[in-house]
Amino acid sequence: MTQSFTKTMRRFITNDGSYLLLALPLLIFVVVIAIYPLFFSFRISLFDYRLTDPNQTQTFVGFGNYLRAFTDEVITNSVKATLVYVAGTVVVEILLGLGMALLLSAETRIAQIIRSFLLIPMALPPLVVGLVWKSLYNVDFGIIPYYLAQLGIDLGRGPLSELHLAMPSIILVDVWEWTPLVMILFLAGIKSLPTEPYEAATVDGASRLQSFWYLTLPLLKPTFLVVLLLRTMQSFKVFDTIYATTAGGPGTLTTVLNYQIYKVGLTFFDMGYAAALANILLVIVAILSILYIMVLERQQL
Amino acid sequence: MHKKSAAEKVILTLLTVLVIIFFMFPIVWLVTTAFKYGRDAFAIPPKWFLFDWTFKNFQEALDNAATGKFILNSLIISTGATTLSLALGVPAGYAIARTKSRLINLSSYFFLLLLMVPPIAMLIPFYLIMRDVHLLGSYWAVILIDTAFDASFVVWMMRSYFADVPREMEEAAWVDGASRIGAFFKVALPLSIPGVAASALYTFIYSWNDFLFALMLTSPKTKTIPLGILASFSAVEIGWGRMATLSVFAIIPAVIISLFLNRYFVQGLTMGATKG
Numbered sequence: 188m189t190q191s192f193t194k195t196m197r198r199f200i201t202n203d204g205s206y207l208l209l210a211l212p213l214l215i216f217v218v219v220i221a222i223y224p225l226f227f228s229f230r231i232s233l234f235d236y237r238l239t240d241p242n243q244t245q246t247f248v249g250f251g252n253y254l255r256a257f258t259d260e261v262i263t264n265s266v267k268a269t270l271v272y273v274a275g276t277v278v279v280e281i282l283l284g285l286g287m288a289l290l291l292s293a294e295t296r297i298a299q300i301i302r303s304f305l306l307i308p309m310a311l312p313p314l315v316v317g318l319v320w321k322s323l324y325n326v327d328f329g330i331i332p333y334y335l336a337q338l339g340i341d342l343g344r345g346p347l348s349e350l351h352l353a354m355p356s357i358i359l360v361d362v363w364e365w366t367p368l369v370m371i372l373f374l375a376g377i378k379s380l381p382t383e384p385y386e387a388a389t390v391d392g393a394s395r396l397q398s399f400w401y402l403t404l405p406l407l408k409p410t411f412l413v414v415l416l417l418r419t420m421q422s423f424k425v426f427d428t429i430y431a432t433t434a435g436g437p438g439t440l441t442t443v444l445n446y447q448i449y450k451v452g453l454t455f456f457d458m459g460y461a462a463a464l465a466n467i468l469l470v471i472v473a474i475l476s477i478l479y480i481m482v483l484e485r486q487q488l
Numbered sequence: 489m490h491k492k493s494a495a496e497k498v499i500l501t502l503l504t505v506l507v508i509i510f511f512m513f514p515i516v517w518l519v520t521t522a523f524k525y526g527r528d529a530f531a532i533p534p535k536w537f538l539f540d541w542t543f544k545n546f547q548e549a550l551d552n553a554a555t556g557k558f559i560l561n562s563l564i565i566s567t568g569a570t571t572l573s574l575a576l577g578v579p580a581g582y583a584i585a586r587t588k589s590r591l592i593n594l595s596s597y598f599f600l601l602l603l604m605v606p607p608i609a610m611l612i613p614f615y616l617i618m619r620d621v622h623l624l625g626s627y628w629a630v631i632l633i634d635t636a637f638d639a640s641f642v643v644w645m646m647r648s649y650f651a652d653v654p655r656e657m658e659e660a661a662w663v664d665g666a667s668r669i670g671a672f673f674k675v676a677l678p679l680s681i682p683g684v685a686a687s688a689l690y691t692f693i694y695s696w697n698d699f700l701f702a703l704m705l706t707s708p709k710t711k712t713i714p715l716g717i718l719a720s721f722s723a724v725e726i727g728w729g730r731m732a733t734l735s736v737f738a739i740i741p742a743v744i745i746s747l748f749l750n751r752y753f754v755q756g757l758t759m760g761a762t763k764g
């Protein structure tokens with residue numbers, strides 16, 4: 188009994204023990220630098236805690252900050268803006284990304300070169316992306332208003348300032364930045380399609396449009412799901428490009444939830460409320476993340 | 489097989505050209521603006537290639553001590569976060585790939601989840617903590633929060649990399665008397681240098697491109713390139729030339745990685761949905 192216990196212990200130390208030792212520094216780091224702040228964030232979300240208050244008082248308000256979020260008109264509006272932004276970017280990127288994947292799926296040298304150039308936008312610092320587009324949209328010197336004016340389209344006070352243009356304009360920036368990623372995912376999906384159904388369809392005299400509609404689209408369903416979840420998750424977290432282009436304006440029209448949290452916490456320094464809002468966003472993104480992981484796991488089986 | 493008709497070929501080529509124009513014109517505009525005098529940068533109608541090319545903006549940027557400082561700060565923070573993430577993440581990734589313990593195995597999902605946490609949700613408490621421990625404005629503040637995300641990525645990446653490295657060599661080392669940890673350093677690690685390099689590139693780019701963390705956690709002394717670019721933009725007179733020049737410095741790593749090392753980069757961005 189004792190002997191077998193020592194044996195088990197020794198095996199544990201040489202095997203799992205060693206592995207635990209290799210993982211331990213990271214585990215400690217993550218607990219201190221990531222997990223502790225998230226718990227800390229939950230704690231301060233229960234307090235009325237404003238850094239602008241000279242006495243730095245923290246008043247316990249329970250779930251008051253969370254309840255406040257649900258009745259706060261500013262938050263309701265930012266949630267609406269977020270939904271428009273997420274839906275707009277994800278839908279356009281899926282349609283355009285799928286089209287581009289079909290267009291550039293050939294394994295020719297030229298298609299490969301084009302595909303690697305298309306990766307540049309998503310690798311750029313998002314702040315630079317935002318500033319470049321802000322310059323392109325500039326109503327006095329920007330090239331987009333200039334060329335559209337040549338075509339007879341008047342953009343008024345400019346794409347970022349007109350009420351009906353601001354949201355589509357920042358969605359376009361996101362589309363520019365992230366559609367190539369969607370394309371890559373669809374390319375991977377298309378490559379993994381079986382060839383037999385297509386051969387059978389050709390024998391049966393199906394047109395290319397028919398095999399696309401009845402074969403490719405249904406077979407790509409798992410890819411659609413992955414793209415949808417990944418891009419929705421990422422779209423909820425947009426910050427830099429909005430900061431650089433509209434800064435949430437005109438008015439609060441493009442103030443998405445993520446940007447609103449930044450404003451509450453790091454410009455108004457209403458930390459308790461900001462933490463509560465951030466935790467709400469965290470839960471939304473966590474649910475999407477878990478779904479994403481489950482989908483990926485099921486596909487790899 | 490269906491043959492494509494001539495008309496179809498023309499349409500497809502046309503569409504391809506449109507795609508290239510749409511995705512490349514902002515980059516072409518940015519890079520060429522860095523080589524323009526002020527009058528050409530604001531010229532209407534826009535001048536794409538036929539203008540007085542000049543290195544004036546680069547000269548001015550390099551003469552300006554602040555520019556060097558921004559670049560240095562970005563290098564310090566990105567290198568620091570990358571080094572720390574690899575030191576913590578690579579051994580952990582190996583442990584997760586090799587262990588038979590279900591618990592350690594499951595922790596890889598935990599790291600994937602951590603990777604997906606909205607940065608702002610981490611930043612708000614982190615800002616307060618850094619203020620309390622008097623690290624606000626130091627390099628460490630940004631390096632530490634970057635590493636929380638970067639190291640999670642490295643674990644995830646290295647776990648799948650090590651899973652493809654055959655175990656036989658390590659087992660042979662065990663027979664020769666090496667410990668598990670010794671086998672990791674002497675056998676497995678040298679075999680996985682490509683994976684480590686790929687992880688390093690991704691984490692470097694992540695920190696290099698970061699704006700939100702640097703915005704809140706740096707001081708005037710530790711500001712990174714994106715903050716420098718922003719400062720040149722919000723000046724009274726719009727400094728497009730200066731903004732473009734600094735941006736060219738900022739996008740160099742991104743362009744190199746997308747053109748030459750793209751499969752690793754995509755693997756990172758899709759969080760495991762594509763396998764290179």
